[in-house]
Amino acid sequence: MKHLKTSRAPISQKAYVPSAPENVDTIGGTVTVQINSKTMTVPFGTTILEACRMSDIYIPTLCAHEDLGIGGHCRLCLVDVEGMRTLQASCAFPITAPLKVKTSTIAVRKARKHIMELLLSEHVGECYACVKNGNCELQDLAKEMGVDSYMFGHDNVSKYPVDRSSYSVIRDMDKCVNCRRCVRTCIDLQEVGCLEAIGRGAETHIDTFMAKPLAEVVCINCGQCINRCPTGALYANDPSDEIWRAIEDPTKHVVIQTAPSPRAAIGEEFGLEPGISLTKELNTAIKRIGFDKVFDTNFTADLTIMEEGTELLTRIKKAVVDGDESVKLPQFTSCSPGWVKYIEHFYPEYLDHLSSAKSPQQMFGTIIKTFYAEQAGIDPKDIVSVALMPCSAKKFECNRPEMDASGYKDVDYGLTAREMAMMIKEAGMKLPSLPKSDFDNPFGLGSGAGLIFGATGGVMEAALRTVYELVTGREVPFEKLRIEAVRGFEGVKQSSVVLENVVPDWSFLEGVELKFIVAHGTANAKKVMELLKAGELYDVHFIEIMACPGGCLGGGGQPVPTNEKIRKARAKAIYAEEETLPVRKSHENSHVAEFYAKFIPEGPCSHKSHELLHTHYTKRGKFIL
Amino acid sequence: MLVLEKNNLTEEIELFASQYDFHRTALMPLLEYIQEKYHHIPDFAQQEVARVLDIHPVEVYGVISFYSFLNDQPKGRNIVRLCRTIICDMAGKCQIEQAIERELGLKFGETSKDQKITLEFTNCLGMCDQGPAMIVNDRVYTKLDPEKACAILKEIK
Ligand code: SF4
Ligand code: SF4
Ligand code: SF4
Ligand code: FES
Numbered sequence: 001m002k003h004l005k006t007s008r009a010p011i012s013q014k015a016y017v018p019s020a021p022e023n024v025d026t027i028g029g030t031v032t033v034q035i036n037s038k039t040m041t042v043p044f045g046t047t048i049l050e051a052c053r054m055s056d057i058y059i060p061t062l063c064a065h066e067d068l069g070i071g072g073h074c075r076l077c078l079v080d081v082e083g084m085r086t087l088q089a090s091c092a093f094p095i096t097a098p099l100k101v102k103t104s105t106i107a108v109r110k111a112r113k114h115i116m117e118l119l120l121s122e123h124v125g126e127c128y129a130c131v132k133n134g135n136c137e138l139q140d141l142a143k144e145m146g147v148d149s150y151m152f153g154h155d156n157v158s159k160y161p162v163d164r165s166s167y168s169v170i171r172d173m174d175k176c177v178n179c180r181r182c183v184r185t186c187i188d189l190q191e192v193g194c195l196e197a198i199g200r201g202a203e204t205h206i207d208t209f210m211a212k213p214l215a216e217v218v219c220i221n222c223g224q225c226i227n228r229c230p231t232g233a234l235y236a237n238d239p240s241d242e243i244w245r246a247i248e249d250p251t252k253h254v255v256i257q258t259a260p261s262p263r264a265a266i267g268e269e270f271g272l273e274p275g276i277s278l279t280k281e282l283n284t285a286i287k288r289i290g291f292d293k294v295f296d297t298n299f300t301a302d303l304t305i306m307e308e309g310t311e312l313l314t315r316i317k318k319a320v321v322d323g324d325e326s327v328k329l330p331q332f333t334s335c336s337p338g339w340v341k342y343i344e345h346f347y348p349e350y351l352d353h354l355s356s357a358k359s360p361q362q363m364f365g366t367i368i369k370t371f372y373a374e375q376a377g378i379d380p381k382d383i384v385s386v387a388l389m390p391c392s393a394k395k396f397e398c399n400r401p402e403m404d405a406s407g408y409k410d411v412d413y414g415l416t417a418r419e420m421a422m423m424i425k426e427a428g429m430k431l432p433s434l435p436k437s438d439f440d441n442p443f444g445l446g447s448g449a450g451l452i453f454g455a456t457g458g459v460m461e462a463a464l465r466t467v468y469e470l471v472t473g474r475e476v477p478f479e480k481l482r483i484e485a486v487r488g489f490e491g492v493k494q495s496s497v498v499l500e501n502v503v504p505d506w507s508f509l510e511g512v513e514l515k516f517i518v519a520h521g522t523a524n525a526k527k528v529m530e531l532l533k534a535g536e537l538y539d540v541h542f543i544e545i546m547a548c549p550g551g552c553l554g555g556g557g558q559p560v561p562t563n564e565k566i567r568k569a570r571a572k573a574i575y576a577e578e579e580t581l582p583v584r585k586s587h588e589n590s591h592v593a594e595f596y597a598k599f600i601p602e603g604p605c606s607h608k609s610h611e612l613l614h615t616h617y618t619k620r621g622k623f624i625l
Numbered sequence: 626m627l628v629l630e631k632n633n634l635t636e637e638i639e640l641f642a643s644q645y646d647f648h649r650t651a652l653m654p655l656l657e658y659i660q661e662k663y664h665h666i667p668d669f670a671q672q673e674v675a676r677v678l679d680i681h682p683v684e685v686y687g688v689i690s691f692y693s694f695l696n697d698q699p700k701g702r703n704i705v706r707l708c709r710t711i712i713c714d715m716a717g718k719c720q721i722e723q724a725i726e727r728e729l730g731l732k733f734g735e736t737s738k739d740q741k742i743t744l745e746f747t748n749c750l751g752m753c754d755q756g757p758a759m760i761v762n763d764r765v766y767t768k769l770d771p772e773k774a775c776a777i778l779k780e781i782k
Contacts, residue, residue: 193684197687
């Protein structure tokens with residue numbers, strides 16, 4: 001795929017990569033560096049920090065993050081470089097000539113500790129009353145450096161009011177240490193650009209455009225900044241108090257749906273290695289907490305595939321057979337609320353390309369307060385519907401005013417994996433050691449296709465399994481149904497599959513090459529949108545976009561920390577779990593068939609399904625009023 | 626802002642940026658141009674600058690907040706900046722300050738009601754050997770005494 005220059009980030013926020021020779025074996029391809037007493041040879045341009053990490057020498061860091069460009073803001077990673085007048089920030093020092101580095105001299109240790117104490121002198125906050133307590137990089141570093149008093153004082157007067165305007169992200173700038181990870185996340189990684197360092201010198205702080213509340217700027221609620229903030233300055237808007245109250249209330253019937261990604265990651269909150277799914281243990285915990293029912297979001301993921309797949313085929317039919325020019329192709333997926341808000345803000349003229357199908361969370365919300373309420377004989381006004389999601393944007397999504405197809409607020413609360421873990425801890429349970437239990441009926445277990453929605457490429461894979469089989473009457477021609485072309489963490493993946501020997505109903509698709517693109521992270525979404533704008537994607541049929549790097553499993557509601565290794569482990573857990581499931585195609589999920597037969601006999605994309613399972617979008621634009 | 630004014634501003638910004646091929650390096654000259662002409666850079670202009678140069682509005686705002694001579698809020702047509710750094714302070718900055726405040730009936734940090742004058746402090750002007758010093762708009766005045774300062778301020782329109 002042609003590389004498009006879309007990055008708008010300042011050069012200073014880009015990783016500085018001195019051009020290394022293609023082949024490190026050529027002369028000058030490597031440099032010798034002596035770190036402490038160890039001599040090693042590293043590729044030209046490796047930073048001192050990377051070199052240290054290669055040889056297991058520990059250097060404290062605060063502003064550096066694997067997913068982000070070089071910052072060099074916090075100066076905690078100082079080392080002594082022979083011949084340099086001052087100590088140097090190792091994360092921002094590329095090795096381009098032989099060097100002698102000392103990482104733990106008295107001067108280095110003292111400087112680091114002083115920097116830490118200076119950071120703390122302006123850090124307004126008490127650890128016991130902080131969301132990050134126990135999982136805070138600042139706290140950990142203070143401990144590591146042996147800070148045992150506030151050498152430069154400790155400020156206790158709040159300087160900034162807490163910004164609670166957003167449904168998703170809360171900003172408590174008193175706790176901010178100006179590491180600018182959120183800035184680099186929002187501008188570089190996501191290319192949304194809501195946050196920037198404002199002011200100069202001692203007055204520098206992180207703020208939005210014209211210091212507006214976050215809800216009024218173009219924030220897409222992806223929560224990626226939360227996942228990378230090393231302190232408690234950014235956190236999600238936590239509804240657990242309201243949920244606890246609803247659980248206590250005997251008149252309320254509290255149900256929860258759990259999405260696949262938090263199940264694959266919540267173990268990390270309990271000290272497990274990344275990559276262990278605790279789906280069934282979680283069911284037990286949820287029941288013990290006092291939820292009345294626990295449902296599997298994969299059920300509505302399967303519904304999404306039925307609706308979105310039918311919509312796609314209908315669009316293609318209209319375009320190919322009827323020659324309808326008003327039909328918009330390619331069709332975009334609409335299950336990622338961060339992506340939906342991104343396109344509403346930045347490419348509102350392309351909203352017709354977005355599938356009108358609701359996200360699985362919102363479909364389930366509607367169904368719970370209509371179909372389920374009917375079946376169970378419960379008044380929908382007494383149902384409190386919670387959604388356990390890997391995502392902070394889901395909190396915004398469930399508060400969209402149009403999400404009331406059931407006549408009530410379809411989903412009452414979006415809960416993140418972190419908040420669920422907190423609830424489980426508050427209830428005094430150790431999740432990993434709980435017994436296993438199953439999901440509740442009438443929705444039972446979703447299919448494997450629904451499960452892989454959690455990883456980038458998952459929606460595409462699920463859709464292809466169904467669409468291909470619907471059209472040709474055969475399974476997708478891949479071993480064990482694994483469609484490798486859409487798996488993996490490459491930013492933009494493009495592939496195609498040819499439809500041959502199709503069943504008579506779909507004869508117009510004979511020989512058609514179904515083209516699709518998968519992108520994750522809104523920076524990659526932007527690349528795709530720019531290609532579309534340039535008219536290069538005219539022959540593509542279907543595009544899956546997830547707002548978060550890695551897809552939902554890297555969502556803004558997932559356990560902190562995050563990096564590529566952790567995201568890969570979570571993806572592995574999801575793909576492994578899906579192969580153990582009895583049903584791996586959405587259209588083969590018997591609960592789905594039953595649901596349509598009982599509730600929407602006219603089938604997907606019918607009038608009733610449009611009323612309940614589809615939605616519309618708002619042209620927001622990016623102008624900030 | 627009226628629609629007409631907005632359209633004019635947009636046109637001006639586009640014209641100005643076109644000299645720089647809409648490259649982001651146009652940011653500083655563009656902001657200085659708007660500041661000089663309108664005495665501040667309103668949020669509408671910031672977003673237009675961002676759109677035209679294809680950067681984020683918050684980045685433009687960040688730059689404006691960094692420089693003392695760029696403002697996002699309206700200020701007076703004339704800005705008086707008195708040096709508050711230690712050398713000027715020792716040379717008698719306080720007397721000048723009091724004299725100016727008395728003369729204009731305005732405190733430092735404020736703008737007169739008729740939008741004529743804004744009083745501000747500034748950090749070192751590099752005129753330490755000739756303090757106390759102040760800048761009125763672009764012009765530097767040195768070796769001030771209270772009478773001289775008041776006389777200078779009487780001159781401005
Ligand atoms: S951000 Fe970290 S160091 Fe600061 S109060 Fe919270 S837990 Fe403590
Ligand atoms: S939630 Fe996403 S869009 Fe909003 S400020 Fe954070 S990174 Fe930026
Ligand atoms: S909000 Fe968090 S990530 Fe952003 S600069 Fe402050 S401490 Fe760093
Ligand atoms: S980690 Fe190197 S300066 Fe922050």
